[in-house]
Amino acid sequence: MIGIDKMNFFTPNTYIDLVTLANKRGVDPNKFTIGIGQSKMAVPTITQDTVSMGANAAFPILDKEDLETIDLIVVGTETGIDESKSSAAFIHQLLNIHPFAKSVEVKQACYGATAGLMMAKDYIKAHPGRKALVIGSDISRYGLNTSGEVTQGAGAIALLISENPRILALDDTSVAMTESIFDFWRPNYRDTAIVDGKYSNEAYVNFFTTIWEEYKNRTNHSLSDFSAFCFHLPYSKMGRKALLPVLENESEELATKLLKNYDLSTDYTKNIGNIYTGSLYLSLMSLLDHSDNTLKENDLIGFFSYGSGAVGEIFSGRLVPGYENFLMKEEHIAMLDERYDLSIEEYEAIFNKELPKTDGTHPLSEAKYDKSLFYLSSITDHQRHYSQRQ
Ligand code: CAA
Numbered sequence: 001m002i003g004i005d006k007m008n009f010f011t012p013n014t015y016i017d018l019v020t021l022a023n024k025r026g027v028d029p030n031k032f033t034i035g036i037g038q039s040k041m042a043v044p045t046i047t048q049d050t051v052s053m054g055a056n057a058a059f060p061i062l063d064k065e066d067l068e069t070i071d072l073i074v075v076g077t078e079t080g081i082d083e084s085k086s087s088a089a090f091i092h093q094l095l096n097i098h099p100f101a102k103s104v105e106v107k108q109a110c111y112g113a114t115a116g117l118m119m120a121k122d123y124i125k126a127h128p129g130r131k132a133l134v135i136g137s138d139i140s141r142y143g144l145n146t147s148g149e150v151t152q153g154a155g156a157i158a159l160l161i162s163e164n165p166r167i168l169a170l171d172d173t174s175v176a177m178t179e180s181i182f183d184f185w186r187p188n189y190r191d192t193a194i195v196d197g198k199y200s201n202e203a204y205v206n207f208f209t210t211i212w213e214e215y216k217n218r219t220n221h222s223l224s225d226f227s228a229f230c231f232h233l234p235y236s237k238m239g240r241k242a243l244l245p246v247l248e249n250e251s252e253e254l255a256t257k258l259l260k261n262y263d264l265s266t267d268y269t270k271n272i273g274n275i276y277t278g279s280l281y282l283s284l285m286s287l288l289d290h291s292d293n294t295l296k297e298n299d300l301i302g303f304f305s306y307g308s309g310a311v312g313e314i315f316s317g318r319l320v321p322g323y324e325n326f327l328m329k330e331e332h333i334a335m336l337d338e339r340y341d342l343s344i345e346e347y348e349a350i351f352n353k354e355l356p357k358t359d360g361t362h363p364l365s366e367a368k369y370d371k372s373l374f375y376l377s378s379i380t381d382h383q384r385h386y387s388q389r390q
Helices: 018-025 029-036 050-061 064-069 087-095 112-126 197-219 238-247 252-265 267-272 276-290 329-337 344-352
Strands: 002-010 014-017 040-042 070-076 102-106 131-140 153-163 168-178 228-231 300-307 311-319 361-363 374-380 383-388
Touching: 002 050, 002 112, 002 276, 002 329, 014 018, 014 344, 018 029, 018 040, 018 344, 040 267, 050 087, 050 131, 050 153, 050 374, 050 383, 064 070, 064 131, 070 087, 070 112, 087 102, 087 131, 087 383, 102 112, 112 131, 112 153, 112 168, 112 276, 112 300, 112 311, 131 276, 153 267, 153 276, 168 197, 197 238, 197 300, 197 311, 228 238, 228 252, 228 276, 238 252, 252 267, 252 276, 267 276, 267 329, 276 300, 276 329
Parallel strands: 040 153, 070 102, 070 131, 228 300
Antiparallel strands: 002 153, 002 168, 014 040, 131 153, 168 311, 300 311, 361 374, 374 383
16 A cells, blocks of 8 residues: 555745735625635745745654655646756755655646656555655746736645555556646746636536546446545635536435535635645645544545646545544644735735845845745845745
8 A cells, every 4th residue: 555644735824815805806705705716815925935835844744764764755846946956856955854865846737746646656666665755836826917816826735655654545546638738827937827717617627527537437436436526726616617517417415425525625725725736635635634534444535636738637545544643634724823814015015026036145034924934045146045943
């Protein structure tokens, strides 16, 4: 058995309430809170980036033995901070992982962390007893006053992958699909994404239904085998749009169960927004943290990973006996409760702030807002330096 032994997420401690945003933009707040299904949106200061958020997600779950056993660090991101050096190399140093590990960054929009998870599974299969750290870390940016603005967000997830995992054992069967399309993309010269909103929704649903048919043929699984399905969630209503059509021919009892668990899986996204490649795993943490142990050992959980551009994959895993003892529910709820509610002026000022791009030393400080353990503290001659708060 190989799978998720420990897991955690991180989100910056500043957010904008979406009713505040709707009022400022002259939009009916129900469009954002009911139509899109979002309540709050994480807004990172310039001192939080892919590296710091990834390190903040991973640090709390790693003990000394993990640091000596992790051989592979994969960071999935579509908002990396360097075109050459990987964020994984920075994170390797910040976490103090032993030197004889390999560190890489992978990219395929929001699918990156799933690519990392699959690489990690194969690595552990070939190297029994060793471990891999998979991180998904992103800042979602469409721009102020755009139709995508309400679906921004920021955060990271960290998964420790090992043999005999204590949370979720991954199955070997999975089905992936690739089709080169332009539903959402970001040329290297832009710091905001370009999106064809309606087409991106259609592409997402089309990928799910197409892969699901192939998955059923290859695995002989039917929907009734699953206790819950977790989705990549750019906003909380998106997965439901994919799930509803396949529930049409199922019993009311099954539909009720899967929709109830779907709702539980969306709670963290509703309060954070789109974290791109970590989003699917944020859904899993939301589901397990909120299910009050109604999900039992050996229950089968389905996963739909989707990265625009586009690559999708459906895979599954079974809950391990005692999984509930290894969740970090209290820490997650405290993290969300202790955040700072930004005014619209603060949100726009933080959003518009840019990192220095010139030679020389540039200390950075956002101490009023950013209380995180790891943060970007300076840029010296184009080199990023991070600090760990004492
Ligand atoms: N009260 C209640 N509901 C309302 C309402 C009101 N006053 N006004 C509108 N609504 C509803 C609409 O009926 C609609 O519901 P349905 O989706 O169920 O039809 C919903 O609110 C959204 O309304 P619009 O479609 O008119 O909203 P929009 O044109 O502003 O765009 C969006 C919404 C396409 C999600 C846009 O925010 C966007 O482009 N976001 C970024 C792209 C994205 O997230 N795509 C998702 C798939 S791609 C992917 O998954 C990869 C990724 O991470 C980006």
